Amino acid sequence: VSDFLGTGRHLSPVELRAWTGFLDSGRMLEHVLANHLAEEHQLSHREYEVLVRLDGNGGRMRMTTLAQQIVASGALVTQTIVRLEDRSLVQREPAQSGDGRGVEAVLLSKGREALAESAADHAAIIRTLLTDRIGGARLADFADAAQSVAEHLRAHRRGESCEDPDCPAARYG
Amino acid sequence: VSDFLGTGRHLSPVELRAWTGFLDSGRMLEHVLANHLAEEHQLSHREYEVLVRLDGNGGRMRMTTLAQQIVASGALVTQTIVRLEDRSLVQREPAQSGDGRGVEAVLLSKGREALAESAADHAAIIRTLLTDRIGGARLADFADAAQSVAEHLRAHRRGESCEDPDCPAARYG
DNA sequence: CAAGATTGACTCTTCAATCTTG
DNA sequence: CAAGATTGAAGAGTCAATCTTG
Numbered sequence: 001v002s003d004f005l006g007t008g009r010h011l012s013p014v015e016l017r018a019w020t021g022f023l024d025s026g027r028m029l030e031h032v033l034a035n036h037l038a039e040e041h042q043l044s045h046r047e048y049e050v051l052v053r054l055d056g057n058g059g060r061m062r063m064t065t066l067a068q069q070i071v072a073s074g075a076l077v078t079q080t081i082v083r084l085e086d087r088s089l090v091q092r093e094p095a096q097s098g099d100g101r102g103v104e105a106v107l108l109s110k111g112r113e114a115l116a117e118s119a120a121d122h123a124a125i126i127r128t129l130l131t132d133r134i135g136g137a138r139l140a141d142f143a144d145a146a147q148s149v150a151e152h153l154r155a156h157r158r159g160e161s162c163e164d165p166d167c168p169a170a171r172y173g
Numbered sequence: 174v175s176d177f178l179g180t181g182r183h184l185s186p187v188e189l190r191a192w193t194g195f196l197d198s199g200r201m202l203e204h205v206l207a208n209h210l211a212e213e214h215q216l217s218h219r220e221y222e223v224l225v226r227l228d229g230n231g232g233r234m235r236m237t238t239l240a241q242q243i244v245a246s247g248a249l250v251t252q253t254i255v256r257l258e259d260r261s262l263v264q265r266e267p268a269q270s271g272d273g274r275g276v277e278a279v280l281l282s283k284g285r286e287a288l289a290e291s292a293a294d295h296a297a298i299i300r301t302l303l304t305d306r307i308g309g310a311r312l313a314d315f316a317d318a319a320q321s322v323a324e325h326l327r328a329h330r331r332g333e334s335c336e337d338p339d340c341p342a343a344r345y346g
Numbered sequence: 347c348a349a350g351a352t353t354g355a356c357t358c359t360t361c362a363a364t365c366t367t368g
Numbered sequence: 369c370a371a372g373a374t375t376g377a378a379g380a381g382t383c384a385a386t387c388t389t390g
Contacts, residue, residue, distance in 0.1 A: 009293045014316050015304045021319030022303070026199035027244045028326040044380080063351065071200045076381055078352055101350045101389045120182045130195070131188045133325050134318045142318050143187050145307045146194030152306050153201040217358080236373065249359060251374055274367045274372045353386075364375075 025130075033125055041118040046070065046080050048122065051089065051107065051115045059107035062095060066105060081105050089114055198303075206298055214291040219243065219253050221295065224262065224280065224288045232280035235268060239278060254278050262287055 011019060034045040043051075049070045054061055067077045084090040089111035095102025134142050184192060207218040216224075222243045227234055240250045257263040262284035268275025307315050 009296060011296045011299060011304075014312055015296075015300065017320055018304055018307070018312060018316035019299050021316060021321075021323045022195075022199065023203070024244050025319055025323040025326055026195065028323065028330060030196070031244075032326070032329070046380085064349090071197050073382060074351065075353080075383080079380085082352095095350090099350085099390075103351065123182060123184050123188075126184060126192050127188065129326060129329065130322055131184075131191055133322045134191070138314060138318055139187055139191060141311060141314060143191035143194060145311055145315050146198055147190055148194075149303055149306045150194045150198040150201065153198055153205070153302060156205070156302065157201060219358085237371090246360060247373065248361080248375085252359085255374095268372095272368075272372085276373065347390105349388100349390080351386100351388085353384105355382105355384090357380105357382075359378105359380075361378085362376095364373100366371100366373085368369105368371080 029126075029129055032129060033122070036121065036125060037118060040121065041114065043114065043118060044080075046072065046076070047084055047089075048115075048118065050077070050080055050084065050105070051111055052119075054090070054105060054107040055112065055115055059112075060096075060104050063103050063105065084111065202299075202302055205302060206295070209294065209298060210291060213294065214287065216287065216291060217253075217256075219245065219249070220257055220262075221288075221291065223250070223253055223257065223278070224284055225292075227263070227278060227280040228285065228288055232285075233269075233277050236276050236278065257284065 030045060037043045037045055037048050041048075050066060053066060053069050063077050063081070064074060066081075067074045070077070072080075081090055081092060084105075085092060087110075088108060091106045091108055093104050093106055094100070095104050131139055203218060210216045210218055210221050214221075223239060226239060226242050236250050236254070237247060239254075240247045243250070245253075254263055254265060257278075258265060260283070261281060264279045264281055266277050266279055267273070268277050304312055
């Protein structure tokens with residue numbers, strides 16, 4: 001096998017385990033979640049995420065803010081909201097801020113109901129398939145690590161030059 | 174806010190941090206990776222994954238095995254291989270096992286070259302954006318946790334009833 | 347001209363149906 | 369009939385272009 005282990009060209013065994021475990025479990029977990037939400041609650045995972053974020057922000061949010069929070073493009077948020085609007089779970093309004101360009105998505109009572117019906121299932125899946133597998137003691141460390149990685153990636157995608165000297169990642173678009 | 178914290182209906186703060194950090198960082202990392210591979214090496218992330226797995230298995234693998242390893246549907250593997258075959262990075266052959274139904278994807282020299290050209294960049298991105306962020310001490314724990322979650326999810330998707338009594342996840346398809 | 351949002355064209359991915367072999 | 373693989377249609381997601389407002 002053409003391997004350059006230790007020369008920095010390839011990932012070390014631990015790095016590889018972390019990466020593949022991370023990637024695979026993320027894909028499978030989203031798969032299970034998407035299937036369950038679609039079959040039992042007629043919601044795509046994106047639609048559920050939109051409802052959750054809206055509920056967590058007083059039921060009203062700007063399209064762009066929504067896009068940043070669920071890590072999606074603006075176009076996707078528009079399409080998702082359109083679908084939710086067709087089913088009267090959500091409604092679009094001109095932004096309260098007075099900025100004529102802004103649009104806010106507003107959570108409707110039917111959307112709240114849909115969320116109430118599916119939230120327990122959603123939480124149970126995350127718990128049984130993710131957090132319970134890690135265990136109480138290690139969970140906080142895991143959460144810290146994941147948040148730290150996410151935070152760094154957010155900065156990276158905003159194009160911010162990294163303060164950290166051992167971070168030559170600015171090159172990767 | 175309609176919250177039922179502690180009643181088991183919603184996720185606890187730590188659980189929520191673990192889940193959102195996990196989900197968001199996975200999405201962003203795959204995004205960075207996909208963009209870089211596409212721009213610099215004319216490869217989609219899936220195509221890269223196929224090349225890596227083939228190389229790691231002696232350059233020859235069954236379509237179904239490939240699908241399981243990269244967590245994708247059989248149809249996607251077929252289409253990805255077709256694309257790679259069009260560029261002569263890979264070639265399909267009837268399976269050596271003698272089973273007339275089987276098809277094996279074989280890594281060609283051009284595929285090996287493409288992998289050699291992009292592997293260092295790929296590793297550097299994973300390192301600077303994921304594993305270095307977690308740090309040497311915590312990395313092993315993180316890798317263990319991720320692998321454990323992935324392993325459990327694989328069993329779950331195979332429909333295996335979980336030996337663990339606190340695992341009522343069998344209901345979620 | 348920049349920012350917020352939307353649209354349309356295109357790619358990626360999945361699902362159901364099909365074909366072939368065991 | 370089951371398993372491996374492929375095909376075609378449809379959904380989800382992204383990008384580039386457009387429109388409107390600041």
